[in-house]
Amino acid sequence: MSDTLPYATRFGSNSGQSTSRRDGVAKVTGAATFAADNHPQGLLYAVYVPATIARGRVTHLDVAAAKAHPGVVEVMTPQNRPALAGDPDSKPFMFAFRFEALQDDTVRYANQPIALVLGETIEAATEGARLLNPQYQVMPPRVGLDAEAPYKVVVGNFGRPGETVHGDVAAGHAAAVQSVDVTYETPAQYHNAMETHAVVASWDGDQLTLDMPHQAIVMSRGVFGYYFGIPAENVLLRSPYLGGGFGSKSIANGPQVLAILAARMTGRPVKLMLRRDQMFGPVGHRGATRQRLRIGIDEAGHMTVLEHEALAATSTFDDFVENAANASQGLYAAGALRSAHEGVRIDIGTPGPMRAPGEASGSAALECAMDEMAERAGLDPLEFRLRNYAETEPGTGKPYSSKALRACYAQGAERFGWAGRPLKPRQMRDEQGMLVGWGMGTALFPAPMFAAQARATLRPDGSGLVETAAADMGQGAWTALAQIAADGLGLPLDKVEFRSGSSDLPDGGIAGGSGHTATAGTALHAAGVDAVRQLTAMAVSDPASPLFGAGNASIVARDGRLFVAEDASRSDSYADILARAGGQALVGTGSGGRAPEAAGRHAMYSHGAVFAEVKVDPDLFQIRVTRLVGAFAAGRIINPKLANSQLYGGMIWGISFALHEEARFDPRTGRIMNADFAGYHIPVNADVKGLEVITVHEDDPFVNALGIKGVGEIGITGTVGAIGNAIWHATGTRIRRFPIRIEDLLAHA
Numbered sequence: 001m002s003d004t005l006p007y008a009t010r011f012g013s014n015s016g017q018s019t020s021r022r023d024g025v026a027k028v029t030g031a032a033t034f035a036a037d038n039h040p041q042g043l044l045y046a047v048y049v050p051a052t053i054a055r056g057r058v059t060h061l062d063v064a065a066a067k068a069h070p071g072v073v074e075v076m077t078p079q080n081r082p083a084l085a086g087d088p089d090s091k092p093f094m095f096a097f098r099f100e101a102l103q104d105d106t107v108r109y110a111n112q113p114i115a116l117v118l119g120e121t122i123e124a125a126t127e128g129a130r131l132l133n134p135q136y137q138v139m140p141p142r143v144g145l146d147a148e149a150p151y152k153v154v155v156g157n158f159g160r161p162g163e164t165v166h167g168d169v170a171a172g173h174a175a176a177v178q179s180v181d182v183t184y185e186t187p188a189q190y191h192n193a194m195e196t197h198a199v200v201a202s203w204d205g206d207q208l209t210l211d212m213p214h215q216a217i218v219m220s221r222g223v224f225g226y227y228f229g230i231p232a233e234n235v236l237l238r239s240p241y242l243g244g245g246f247g248s249k250s251i252a253n254g255p256q257v258l259a260i261l262a263a264r265m266t267g268r269p270v271k272l273m274l275r276r277d278q279m280f281g282p283v284g285h286r287g288a289t290r291q292r293l294r295i296g297i298d299e300a301g302h303m304t305v306l307e308h309e310a311l312a313a314t315s316t317f318d319d320f321v322e323n324a325a326n327a328s329q330g331l332y333a334a335g336a337l338r339s340a341h342e343g344v345r346i347d348i349g350t351p352g353p354m355r356a357p358g359e360a361s362g363s364a365a366l367e368c369a370m371d372e373m374a375e376r377a378g379l380d381p382l383e384f385r386l387r388n389y390a391e392t393e394p395g396t397g398k399p400y401s402s403k404a405l406r407a408c409y410a411q412g413a414e415r416f417g418w419a420g421r422p423l424k425p426r427q428m429r430d431e432q433g434m435l436v437g438w439g440m441g442t443a444l445f446p447a448p449m450f451a452a453q454a455r456a457t458l459r460p461d462g463s464g465l466v467e468t469a470a471a472d473m474g475q476g477a478w479t480a481l482a483q484i485a486a487d488g489l490g491l492p493l494d495k496v497e498f499r500s501g502s503s504d505l506p507d508g509g510i511a512g513g514s515g516h517t518a519t520a521g522t523a524l525h526a527a528g529v530d531a532v533r534q535l536t537a538m539a540v541s542d543p544a545s546p547l548f549g550a551g552n553a554s555i556v557a558r559d560g561r562l563f564v565a566e567d568a569s570r571s572d573s574y575a576d577i578l579a580r581a582g583g584q585a586l587v588g589t590g591s592g593g594r595a596p597e598a599a600g601r602h603a604m605y606s607h608g609a610v611f612a613e614v615k616v617d618p619d620l621f622q623i624r625v626t627r628l629v630g631a632f633a634a635g636r637i638i639n640p641k642l643a644n645s646q647l648y649g650g651m652i653w654g655i656s657f658a659l660h661e662e663a664r665f666d667p668r669t670g671r672i673m674n675a676d677f678a679g680y681h682i683p684v685n686a687d688v689k690g691l692e693v694i695t696v697h698e699d700d701p702f703v704n705a706l707g708i709k710g711v712g713e714i715g716i717t718g719t720v721g722a723i724g725n726a727i728w729h730a731t732g733t734r735i736r737r738f739p740i741r742i743e744d745l746l747a748h749a
């Protein structure tokens, strides 16, 4: 690939290095400023007032009492809320959701906003909020997946079809000599990034400045412009650092819009930062699912049919039905495939994309159902998957742009020691008498790309400046993207300044879908190559250059110099070339994304295999994940350290999904009973042992010019199923509901 780039800009030495985070020191020393660290002159503090019922009407708010409190400046309620130019109940863009912004007195879910209190201090505003003492007319909430009749999803999230059928499903069932028909449930989960949602909004006439963590920095200008009736260019959004996003910070929500509206209403800058418990409702979540899987196999253990139906909860006012059944479309070579989705409308905030949306929940159920099928067939679970290995995308027959899944299976199994696994459950104990079980799951996530632009400047001193509004929500974009950019420019990394995280820069695309490195990276690389191309043209036509007359095609760029490829003694430095040309900086531009033809011809996914060991106390049924080995193939790995970190993070979330995480709704009130980190469990260090990641070499000539897929989300897929299967293998008990708890195992004891 490197040899086919224009003017032979090498895929240089920066990519592939385990460079430490360039923003690491700023973050650990506190020098990095997050949105809520901004304190513009005249700042007012907003306190969010959440509904404490899940369904009904607000009948009274004691606004007078709140306003009488010293330091309270304003109370915004549906009564006095200024008009918005764009209707929060409209869906004008693909990434737009309906949301509550004090349209009226209706309560559609617990924790939706019912007022915003503004004070000179956070204390005054907090006390003002307490004094509002809301009164309600309460209606019985609809809680859980059975609260209403389900509806069929015709068009699913982001335009994907709700139902997909390939082949003759009835014939596939009829041809099966063995089958399973199993139903799995996954709970509602909430993103809960370390940094809760925050915004500091300042108006200057019709100019709006937002300090706000965001995963889609430039795109959001148009989104906020729409709601406030101003052109996108009037919005400056600064998001240099995010304390996590996980999908929650990719979409406009009610709290953000209300804070911006409050700033306009009061004529002063306003800061709003959600409290931890307020994260449970207004800013999206992973909706609960119930998934039925039917698998049939023939005598040889080949799948004749794979049918995956998913029911998922959405709100009463918008559609985001977790597309969990899509997980079954791209993976196994079943004779017939069907995936279908249904939604159920209940009194919750609208779900949204949350790390590995669809695939996280879907692969949890799919990989457990595969294990159940293997068990019934008397096959080793890995052998069963290999018998059903898809050489082309099931259903469509498209070739994969690359698929090193066999190598993932082999390397992961080898590392884990899978070969010695007994087929039957409850066969292994450790020295302490703990039940030991081994399970595995296949990991899969699509490799989408979005559109991005970038600018690369060669400065007169020969150093580089690269610019794109990328979002680093902790995944290391500042570092990995700078490495790619440095290679595009033919410079060492320390000679490249990377400017990012502000909407006045070229559009870096959305940090989502595991596509940010590929998307923004290809744009940055192209911009660098463009700058080097211009520089080369200057050098080869300059009689004073050692490269004069060399011809563009034979030039390579490396370490701030251009060389003749066949004769390294002929070279010229960037600084000298620019100095002779008058000492002006030189600007290259580039765009990222994928040619539509390429997207149409190939199926593009990252793949992996996860192997889990659990130990279960035979009397108390405590579950420990003692080892996890994940082998992943995700195209070119730009920074192994950061990529591993992403994969570790995904696998840890897999532990969380399998054993810990669940929002519990009170059936009487519709409120979440564990909306805090005491009750909403996530893994701590003691829960995470023996984590190992292997990145499997994979060349992908089709996915994009740089061969990059993504690693942000795939780690959670495969892991959940592997753990569930290991628990079965340890205990002989199959639990079909996540998270798997002590009491679930006790009930079967």
Ligand code: MOS
Pocket: 215, 245, 246, 247, 248, 250, 353, 354, 355, 356, 357, 511, 512, 513, 514
């Ligand atoms: Mo994500 S859920 O694509 O940020």
